[in-house]
Amino acid sequence: METAAPAAVIVAIDGPSGTGKSSTSKAVAAQLGLSYLDTGAQYRAITWWMVNNGIDLTDPTAIAAVAGKAEILSGTDPAAPTITVDGTDVAGPIRTGEVTSKVSAVSAVPEVRARITELQRSIAASAAADGVGMVVEGRDIGTTVLPDADLKIFLTASPEARAARRSGELKGADVKATQEALIKRDAADSSRKTSPLAKAGDAVEVDTTDLTLQQVIECVVTLVEEKRTSK
Ligand SMILES: Nc1ncnc2c1ncn2[C@@H]1O[C@H](COP(=O)(O)OP(=O)(O)OP(=O)(O)O)[C@@H](O)[C@H]1O
Numbered sequence: 541m542e543t544a545a546p547a548a549v550i551v552a553i554d555g556p557s558g559t560g561k562s563s564t565s566k567a568v569a570a571q572l573g574l575s576y577l578d579t580g581a582q583y584r585a586i587t588w589w590m591v592n593n594g595i596d597l598t599d600p601t602a603i604a605a606v607a608g609k610a611e612i613l614s615g616t617d618p619a620a621p622t623i624t625v626d627g628t629d630v631a632g633p634i635r636t637g638e639v640t641s642k643v644s645a646v647s648a649v650p651e652v653r654a655r656i657t658e659l660q661r662s663i664a665a666s667a668a669a670d671g672v673g674m675v676v677e678g679r680d681i682g683t684t685v686l687p688d689a690d691l692k693i694f695l696t697a698s699p700e701a702r703a704a705r706r707s708g709e710l711k712g713a714d715v716k717a718t719q720e721a722l723i724k725r726d727a728a729d730s731s732r733k734t735s736p737l738a739k740a741g742d743a744v745e746v747d748t749t750d751l752t753l754q755q756v757i758e759c760v761v762t763l764v765e766e767k768r769t770s771k
Pocket residue numbers: 555556557558559560561562563564580705706709748751752753754756
């Protein structure tokens with residue numbers, strides 16, 4: 541007798557910066573054979589394009605006017621996620637301090653969000669239609685982009701833990717300055733009018749402050765497997 545393939549499952553993982561969304565999402569997707577979408581990388585990519593094209597990022601009208609210009613493509617293999625803008629690999633350039641400090645201003649503009657949200661929904665719909673399923677991580681996935689996701693997870697961690705993780709990653713960066721920058725970005729992302737960073741009412745909250753990355757991954761894998769079994 542043939543065993544039925546597991547049903548496609550769509551998982552939304554949201555939370556503030558440095559809570560472990562990317563690391564957890566990639567590992568869970570790889571372990572369970574799902575695709576993976578980093579929606580922050582898409583907002584970073586459009587911000588990179590705007591910086592490169594000299595757009596005035598203090599002017600929301602100027603940002604809105606060019607929101608549809610760049611072609612952004614996301615590769616969704618969790619072992620080797622990719623991001624290109626008009627055919628150029630921007631995986632490195634989108635992680636610079638300049639893009640990080642400007643991405644909240646760009647991603648707050650409703651025309652940018654409408655355009656990127658449409659792109660995200662179509663990528664997730666393809667993964668579901670192919671029977672593969674996907675882990676989608678960001679800030680507004682459970683609330684706005686995919687409100688019907690099978691499972692929603694909201695990761696949190698203390699600002700101290702998040703800053704220590706980021707400083708470790710940035711090799712020797714000042715922890716206090718890193719924490720201030722992170723709090724500032726979260727405040728901007730949480731207070732914008734259009735689909736702010738927020739926990740969906742039906743999301744499972746996981747506080748990762750005192751958990752190792754491996755423990756968080758195991759926790760999320762268990763939640764996804766339970767959801768798959770009950771589908
Ligand atoms: N539970 C954990 N314990 C220790 N370190 C962790 C944990 N989770 C993630 N990290 C580390 O913290 C850093 C930030 O993690 P990650 O990039 O996954 O966070 P994020 O929520 O996606 O951040 P951002 O939204 O800013 O992209 C990485 O170096 C990662 O290895």
